[in-house]
Amino acid sequence: MIDGCLVVYKPKGITSHDVINKIRRVYKIKKCGHAGTLDPMAQGVLLVFLGKALKLINFIPAEHLDKTYLARITLGSTTDSYDETGNITSVFEGSTDYSDDELNKALLKYTGKYDQIPPVYSAIKVQGKKAYAMARAGEEVALTARPVEINSIRLIRDYYKNEKHNLLIRVHCSRGTYIRSLAYDIGKELGCGAHLSYLLRERVGKWDSTHAFPYWKLEKGIPFENDYAFTKFEDVLSFPKIIVNKEKLFAINNGQSITKKDITSVETTNKEISNIFQIFSPDKKLIAIYSNNKIPNVSTNEFKLLPLRVFHENEN
Numbered sequence: 001m002i003d004g005c006l007v008v009y010k011p012k013g014i015t016s017h018d019v020i021n022k023i024r025r026v027y028k029i030k031k032c033g034h035a036g037t038l039d040p041m042a043q044g045v046l047l048v049f050l051g052k053a054l055k056l057i058n059f060i061p062a063e064h065l066d067k068t069y070l071a072r073i074t075l076g077s078t079t080d081s082y083d084e085t086g087n088i089t090s091v092f093e094g095s096t097d098y099s100d101d102e103l104n105k106a107l108l109k110y111t112g113k114y115d116q117i118p119p120v121y122s123a124i125k126v127q128g129k130k131a132y133a134m135a136r137a138g139e140e141v142a143l144t145a146r147p148v149e150i151n152s153i154r155l156i157r158d159y160y161k162n163e164k165h166n167l168l169i170r171v172h173c174s175r176g177t178y179i180r181s182l183a184y185d186i187g188k189e190l191g192c193g194a195h196l197s198y199l200l201r202e203r204v205g206k207w208d209s210t211h212a213f214p215y216w217k218l219e220k221g222i223p224f225e226n227d228y229a230f231t232k233f234e235d236v237l238s239f240p241k242i243i244v245n246k247e248k249l250f251a252i253n254n255g256q257s258i259t260k261k262d263i264t265s266v267e268t269t270n271k272e273i274s275n276i277f278q279i280f281s282p283d284k285k286l287i288a289i290y291s292n293n294k295i296p297n298v299s300t301n302e303f304k305l306l307p308l309r310v311f312h313e314n315e316n
Helices: 014-028 052-058 101-110 131-136 177-189 217-218 246-253
Strands: 004-010 031-034 043-050 068-074 077-079 088-091 111-114 146-161 164-173 195-206 231-234 241-244 264-265 276-280 286-294 303-310
Touching: 004 014, 004 052, 014 031, 014 043, 014 195, 014 217, 014 231, 043 052, 068 177, 088 241, 101 146, 101 177, 111 177, 146 276, 164 177, 164 246, 177 195, 231 303, 246 303, 276 303
Parallel strands: 043 195, 077 195, 241 276
Antiparallel strands: 004 043, 004 231, 031 043, 068 164, 068 195, 077 088, 111 146, 146 164, 241 264, 276 286, 286 303
């Protein structure tokens, strides 16, 4: 079993699940899944977690899964999906020529924290049903706004092509942000309407598209274990690493606490204070994730590490 995170460059025209199915069939890997869907019309970074690494996803801090996108917004028309794949719902007959100040003002309005309404054609569940399935069935879908954070929006290019007015922007945002909704909101702010016509996910956290594994290599079954695009199970998380002594391994396997006397060494490259630790065996295998909690003790008031997740040797 291969355990780790593979950064795949998903091409336009296929779904994120198509990538997962390809890996399962070609590499005979049963357990794998992606972290963060990338729409069929979009391309770029898709994080695929394999084997035991699937159990690490929930431990990755949200701020370590921030994203950078290169997006093209086409002004003057809206669609029901908020992107070029949908049906046109409105066409603006007026001029879409805006000054730099007007454009920057519209972009600035959505920089920072704001409540964003997701597209109706999305995988968000409403009363147990996926929103896009409800929309396709003709059911009314009412999605509530969700808090997102846009760290920055930079206007790269303002141009016309095929008589369509386009804005090319680069967006750095929090996990859960819909760029389709951002395009719709910007168009609404300008008063002309807009939709997303191109999207490249350039980066997710520490993983970027320049070193992603091309989809054509997946199709050919080219090995990726030693590729730069692959992060081993032991290197996915960035929490401090604690190496314990051999005598403590059995106790950890049974979920017992860890004290100072059980620790051989501590390794960290992160200056931030963390209350979560990765527990490694003497042979540098990731065996558990523990939390630093103060356990009241009448005699010593000792600090102990308590288990959050133990990875058993034969676990897949």
